[in-house]
Every structure is written in C-alpha cells, then in structure tokens.
Amino acid sequence: MERKTQSRKMPLRAVTFAVIAAVLAGCGGKPPAPGEIWDPYEAQNRRVHALNTKIDSLALRRASLPGPVGRAASNAANNLGLPAAVVNSLLQAEGEHAVRNSLRFVINSTIGLAGVFDPAGAMGVQEASTDFGATLARWGWGEGAYVELPVLGPSTERDALGRVVDLVIDPLNFTLRGTEAQVAAGVKMAGRIGDRQRYGDTIDSVLYDSADSYAQTRLYYLQSRRHELGQTAAEDSYDPYEDPYHE
Structure with missing residues (x-):
C-alpha cells in the first residue's frame, strides 16, 4: 500500500515541477516596461479566451444562487483561501497580515460556521488578501x-x-x-x-x-492586478466601462 501511495504522489510532483520549470523558462524573456502590455502569446490566448467566454455564457452566467446563498458561498470560499494567505504573508515578512488572516480564519471557521458568515469582518478583522504571485512580486520577480x-x-x-x-x-491540501x-471543492x-x-x-460589460x-479583459486584469500590487501609477487607473477599442 505504501508503494502505491508513493507512486500516486510522484506524478503530481513531476507535473508540478514540470509546470514550474516551464513557467520559469518563459519568464526568462524580455520583461514588459512599466505600464506596458506584453502579449507574445496573443494568438493562443485569444483561442483560450473564446473558450472561456463560451464556458461563461453557457455555465457561469446562467448559474443562479439566491442572494443570501451566493454571499454565503463566497464567504465560505474566501475563508478556505485564508490558510494559504497566511503562508504567503509569512513569506512576504508581513507578520501583521499573517496574524490578521489567522485570526480571521479562526473566528469565521468557528463562530461563522465554517466561513458561511463573516463575524470577523463585523469585528473589524478584514482579510489581507495575497497569494504566491504577490509573493513573487515582493521578491522582485517581473x-x-x-x-x-x-x-x-x-x-x-x-x-x-x-x-x-x-x-x-x-x-x-494536507489536512x-x-x-x-x-466538499471544499x-x-x-x-x-x-x-x-x-x-x-x-x-463582467458582462467586459465580455x-x-x-x-x-x-478589454487583458487590460482590465493587468491594470487591476498592478494596482493591487501597488505597481500602477494614479494616472494609469482604469475604468472597466470605458472601451478604448470601441469605434
């Protein structure tokens, strides 16, 4: 049984390291200048975008949850992301953010019934949202x-x-x-x-x-992400309802 378990883990590890290696190799090219859009994969990206738009129109856009249920689902999903945010806060040497996210997770997982409700927010304990992409940015990666x-x-x-x-x-993922x-998925x-x-x-306006x-999706994402990471100048702020490609 132990050999079977190890053999199942190895492919996942191999795939993980293969993806990391491929992305590392891709990141070795010319980095974009500040405020620039660098899209050397545009042809492939447009095909994927067409697929994603179709998935949205056929599934996500049509899916409907009652207002309170939708909010509860969003709350619970955000709560499940907090442990990873704690790890990234520590990797970024943001001790205060790590403590805040840990406290928020404990409060909402208990009093908030597994994150369905947000008593931590009512107490003023707001999430310090982050991820490993932000960690890499903090470490100086383009x-x-x-x-x-x-x-x-x-x-x-x-x-x-x-x-x-x-x-x-x-x-x-380990617990x-x-x-x-x-259930978490x-x-x-x-x-x-x-x-x-x-x-x-x-989303409807953009898509x-x-x-x-x-x-429009590319511009919206890059501007929003750069603003989130503090890498966008005030004059570069983006209005999603303003379409620069509209004639």
Missing part, C-alpha cells in the same frame, strides 16, 4: 508575459506559477481528505458562482459589451 488560462481566466506568467505553488503550500476535500465552485453574480455587471472582449 510579471512576465500575459497569458489566459483555460477555465481559470486571465493571468501572467508570474501569477500562473503562483497558482501552482499556492496549491502546493496551501495547508488545507482535508476524502469527503472533506470534495464544491464550496469553491459555489463561491465562484456567487462572485460571478456579485460582479456580473462588470459582451466591448468591441474587443479579449483586449
């Missing part, structure tokens, strides 16, 4: 080229690598097993539906009301 990932959506080479590493370092892991999916409803107007939804 964002690399823009990429659009199947199902997951817009990203950069740095953030794509961050997504992989977040799966590896997330403490919940949740069997039915618990399946279901909660995250429901949370995504809840977020789609919450930001539906903005369905713009002259070039791919270019």
